[in-house]
Amino acid sequence: MPQLIVPVILAGGQGTRLWPMSRAARPKQFLQLVGSSSLFQQTLQRVADPAVYAPAIVITNSEYRFIVAEQASELGAALAGVLLEPVARNTAVAIAAAAVFARNTYGPEAVLHILPSDHDVMVDGGYTAAVLAAADAAARGELVTFGIVPTHPETGFGYIKSSAVHGGEVSRVEHFVEKPDQARAATMLSEGGYFWNSGMFMIGAGAFLDECQKLAPDTLAAAEQSITDAKADLDFIRLDEASFATAPNISVDYAIFEKTSRAAVIAVNFGWSDLGSWDAVWKTSAKDAGQNVTRGAVTLSNVSNSLVITDDGHVAVEGLDDVVVVATNDAVYVGKLSEAQKVGAMVKTLRADARTSNLTEIHKTAYRPWGGYSSVLSGERFQVKRLFVKPGKKLSLQKHHHRAEHWIVVRGTAEVTVDGTITVLSENQSIYLPLGCTHRLANPGKIELELIEVQTGSYLGEDDIIRIEDEFGRA
Structure with a gap:
């Protein structure tokens, strides 16, 4: 193996x-869909061996920066850098920017393991052997993709044609195949020599950037300049927006891998799923005798081949087959499990309607670097929220133009600053924050602070916050 893999x-x-x-505000990589930790955290755990891997580089968008930091901190995972994309531009420029950052940090010989943060991967001996073989090939200048040995004619993935065999060496890519229809997928499966394109890669930083220069110079120029003009923001690195925005909106597959002569593939058959739909979650999860997957408060009667998940109220399902039911505290989805790919079209419909667009963006529970809040009840000129503040954290020093607030402590200890006066509150105590006052909430204790906030006023939007001072750089 070469030097530590990045x-x-x-x-x-x-x-x-x-x-x-x-x-949009909390996508699947930060959710606990399988196992007891989020998919992002599981990805970090797969690269946690210090004998094999250097600290990870994470590239994400600004809205997720504190989720990334918090979930990495929960694992005690050190990060080499968190690069913040100022605008969405697909994977080509994201990987190029990370490669430039890695080259500048570790040198052009650095070998990079490119990993989506939202896949479910089974780490076994075959996985480890494939990683090390791919790293050796990448150190020789090959751009390696991991090809999954297909188990069924899947229409949701792209394919790779190659003479590679499972357990064999890294082999040349003959060509890539777009997502096929059912008939074409079945034909490829029967012919053999086709592999699912996993979206995982092993590349040398210098070799990849050389190919970018040849095949995608606009992408490389945008990545280079966005790193050169990047700004530090707390523990994050904000890529320069003006430079990054000039990059073409194109995937790394189209920009590089389908054009380069260096493309190679290693055939693998470890457990893998991109968890791209609810039926994929069902396939990956442990099932009961009726082939059902449940999570949360669920009661089933005469139900089979179904997925039922709730993170709020109790869900009871009677006499159905092939259904997916997913219930949150503000929305419920019900459909055929075998047609779960149609959820994306449903979301487009919801997003296009002003009455429901918010349901595609945020949850009733919103997470912040200090903790978060859940909406409990709202009406004309009032709103009730549940706030939770992590030990040692504090909100920004702020004021509101249009609302007053009442805080009632339910659990823990609250340190409240109102116009310079500090008051410490314990459970069952409350305080009134008049309209226009400068105030701040902090948790000086060792347990999570929980309180009920009652807002009253003419306007209750989250944009009526004037931050005066903030430890998270939001003032």
Whole structure:
């Protein structure tokens, strides 16, 4: 194996196919869909061996920066850098920017393991052997993709044609195949020599950037300049927006891998799923005797081949087969499990309607670097929220032009500053924050602070916050 492999984790996607749990403000990579940790955290755990991997580079968008930091911190995972994409431009420039950052940090010989943050991967001996073989090939200048040995004629993935065999060496890519229809997928499966394109890569930083210069010079120029003009923001690196925005909106497959003569593939058959739909979650999860997957407060009767998930109220399902039911505290999706790919079209419909567009963007529970809040009840001129603040964290020093607030402590200890006066509150105590006052909430304790906030006023939008001072750089 070459020097330590540098993981590059792509964590900026805003997938909609797992709605209503996955939304723009908290997409699937940060959710616990399989296992006890988020998919992003599972990705970090796969690259945690210090004998094999250097600290990871994460590339994400600005809205997710604190989620990335918090979930990495929960694992005690050190990060080499968190690069913030100022605008969405697909994977070509994202990977190029990470490669430039890695080259500048580790040198052009650095070998990068490019990993989507929202896949479910089974780490076994075959996985480890494939990673090390791919790293050796990448150190020789090859651009390696991981080709999954197909188990069924899947129409949701692209394919790779190659003479590669499972357990064999890295082989040349003959060509890539776009997502096929059912008949074509079945034909490729029967012919053999085709592999699912996993979206995972192993590349040398210098070799990849050389190919970018030949095949996608506009992408490389945008990536180089966005790193050169990047600005530090707390523990994050903000890529320059003006430079980054000039990059073509194109995937790394189209920009580089389908054109380069260096493309290679290693055939693997470890457990893998891109979890791109609810039926993929069903296939990956443990099932009961009726082939059902459930999570949360669920009761089933005469139900088979179904997925039922709830993170709020109790869900009871009777006498159905092949259904998916996903319930959150503000939306419920019900459909055929075998047609779960249609969720994306449903989300487009919801997003196009002003009455429902918000359901595709945010949850009733919103997460912030200090904790978060859940909407409990709202009406004309009032709103009730549940706030939770992590130990040692504090909100910005702020004021509002249009609303007053009442805070009632439910659990923990609150340190409240109102116009310079500090008051410490314990459970069952409350305080009134008059309209226009300068105030701040902090948790000085060792347990999570929970309180109920009652807002009253003529306008209750989140944009009526004037931040005066903020430890998270938002003032």
